[in-house]
Amino acid sequence: MAPPSPTPVRLHRGMLFSPAAPDRLVAVEDGCLGVSAGGRVAAAGEYAEIAAHHPQAPVTDWRPAAILPGLVDLHSHIPQYVAMAMDGYDLLPWLERFIYPTEAAFADPRHARETSRRFFAAALACGTTTSLLYATVHAEGTRMAFRAAEEAGVRAAIGKVMMDRNAPAELLEETSASLTEADALCAEWNGAAEGRLRYAFTPRFAITCSAGLMRGVAGLAADHGALIQTHLAENPDELRTVAGLFPEAPHYTGVYADAGLLGPSTVMAHCLYLSDGEWDLLGESGTRVAHCAGSNFFLRSGVFDMGQAKRRGIAVGLGTDVGAGPSLSLFDEMESACFASRARYALERAAASRLGAMRGEFGRLPGGADLLASVLSRLELDDSVALVDPVQAFYLATLGGAQALGMADEIGSLEPGKWADFVVVRPPVIDAASPEEGRTPREVLSQIIYRTEPSAILATFVAGAERHRRTA
Ligand SMILES: [Zn+2]
Structure with a gap:
């Protein structure tokens, strides 16, 4: 539990936005965020009320800018930052062509440190304060990524990528060495920088990891109480390869379940091609999901089915998945998540329409009418379940x-007692000749989500400390 809220030593004035529930927003037009000396939220609400209680506290007046909680990136790759937006490939050839070479460069610790520095500076400039990240297979390169995160003052969970098969020779590891190095890095960094840094065991995905490596990861993560992150069901070719490598497993999710990798400390990225039974496994085990809509569009991977996660109460966050994702900004990712839900809705309606047109053909089969009804009932045609709007x-x-990330008591909303991680955003001016007045807070949030460029992000704070300020 967060400690009781202390006295604010500084007030930040602006329109406040904070999430209250998956579909509920708290917005205060003339709002105020009071920050304590220890970097916690001491007060959040109406400016007039808070200022009257704390007349001595200095005020930073950000109006007409808005104050939002720092954004959480649930899936991205530090070394791939330099290879964003290389279009024209599916997952597996794209890895070979662009990604493995950028990762091999992390063998040079100095390169790893410089790339990581630029990555965190860019993330802060996008308003991201907490990230779950992949480094590379290199232990020293991963250590440099942690150092850069510590210097940048961000919150991050980072892991050394683990691959003991089906990877290029320069990135291939021996199983026990991979486990030993990850174990040492976890001991060194899990909980470092006053708890801002955590370790995440990072077996890349089932194609590049032996069953023995994945079982070893499950054991180490349990011993350390650390996070686990990997990829699941991103692409149909990947599914076929996994089925060939693990013929005894009932399905892709079963490979991870057999290794002991599912659970509330695990974040699975993508989850595009899962059966109902696999979704049940994720739900029952409490496994978390990183939805990476921009990446899924970019690599033509597929379209996430939010309804499956929502119906099971699965914890979902958004991941930029750079470099497959073309942007490090979670504002872009929020927009993509809204569009992905509409794409899914459109796809399912199109499928229903085509199946409906085949009603006569189904009717001629024994039991065909019932079969068609059953197929149609499984399509997501209720937009209230699966559509993602700006508030969501x-x-x-x-x-x-x-x-x-198991951090909902600490970050993620502007509530007294939580860390004062926040971002100051100038709402977009859609048309300078049209009056901006009269927009409801919900309308302002919608425009922020669909129209925020990095230049609109004025400042980013972590634990009350300014970590980014727009210069130009
Ligand atoms: Zn990824």
């Missing part, structure tokens, strides 16, 4: 991501 996207990028 905002939740996913803040409190949803915090919940997925």
Whole structure:
């Protein structure tokens, strides 16, 4: 539990936005965030009320800018930052062509440190204060990523990528060495920098990891109480390869279940091609999901089915998945999540329409009418379940991501007692000739989500300390 709220030593004035529930927003037009000397939220609410209680506290007046909780990126790759937006490939050839070479460069610790520095500076400039990240297979390169995160003052969970098969020779590890190095890095960094840094065991995905490596990861993560992150069901070719490598497993999720990798400390990225039974496994085990809509569009991987996660109460956050994702900004990712839900809705309606047109053909088969009814009933045609609107996207990028990391008591919303991680955003001016007055807070949030460029992010704070300020 967070400690009781202390006295504010500084007030930040602006329109406040904070998530209250997956579909509920708290907005205060003339709002105020009071920050304590220890970097916690001491007060959040109406400016007039808070200022009257704390007349001595200095005020930073950000109006007409808005104050939002720091954004949470639930899935991204530090070394791939330099290879964003290389279009024209599916997952597996794209890894070979662009990604493995950028990761091999992390063998040079100095390169790893410089790339990581630029990555965190860019993330802060996008308003991201907490990230769950992949480094590379290199222990020293991963250590440099942690150092850069510590210097940048961000919150991050980072892991050394683990691959003991089906990887290029320069990135391939021996199983026991991979486990030993990850174990040492976890001991060194899990809980470092006053708890801002955590270790995440990072077996890349089932194609590049032996069953023995994955079982070893499950044991180490349990021993340390550390996070686990990996990829699941991103691409149909990947599914076929996994089925060939693990013929005894009932399905892809079963491979991870057999290794002991499912559970509330595990974040699975993507989850595009899962059966109902696999979704049940994720739900029952409490496994968390990183939804990476921009990446899924970019690599033509598929479209996430939010309804499956929502119906099971699975904790979902958003991941930029750079470099497959073309942007490090969670504002772009929120927009993509809204669009992905509409794409899913459109796909399912199109499928229903085509199946409906085949009603006569089904009717001629024995039991065909019942079969058609059963197939149609499984399509997601109720937009209230699966559509993601700006309020929901905002939740996913803040409190949803915090919940997925087990940090919902500490970050993710602007509530007394939580860390004062926040971002100051200038709402977009859609048309300078049209009056901005009269927009409801919900409308302002919608425009922020669909129209925020990095230049609109004025400042980013972690634990009350300014870590980014727009210069130009
Ligand atoms: Zn990824």
